[in-house]
Amino acid sequence: MDKANNHNGFKLIGIVPLKDCDQKFCKNLKIGTPYLFYNNYEIQLDDAKTEVKSIIINLSSVPTTMYNLQNGIQVNVSAIVGANGSGKSAYNRY
Helix, strand or coil: CCHHHCCCCCCCCEECCCCCCCHHHHCCCCCCCCEECCCCEEEEECCCCCCEEEEEECCCCCCCCCCCCCCCCCCCCCCCCCCCCCCHHHHHHC
16 A cells, blocks of 8 residues: 555544533534534534534545655644634634
8 A cells, every 4th residue: 555545544634513512612613613624624414513424535636745754754734724813722722
C-alpha cells in the first residue's frame, strides 16, 4: 500500500456539538452544526441531532503528501481562523 492511501493514523476532522452537549463546551457553537478542520469531509447527523450518521470523505485537490518530509515523516498543516468572538477559543479550551 502506498503511503498516500494509508489511513491507519488518527485525524481529528472536526467537532459537532450534539443536542445534549453541555453549554460550557458550546459557547458560540451551534448545536448540530459540524465545524470541520478539513474541507474534504462532510459529517451527516440524524434528524434529532443526537448522533453522527455518516462521515463522507471527498477527494481532495491538495496532494496528501504535499508537506511530507524526505525522512518519511508525514506532516499535516491546519489552522483555525475566524472573526473575534466566533468561537475559535472554544475549540482549544477543553
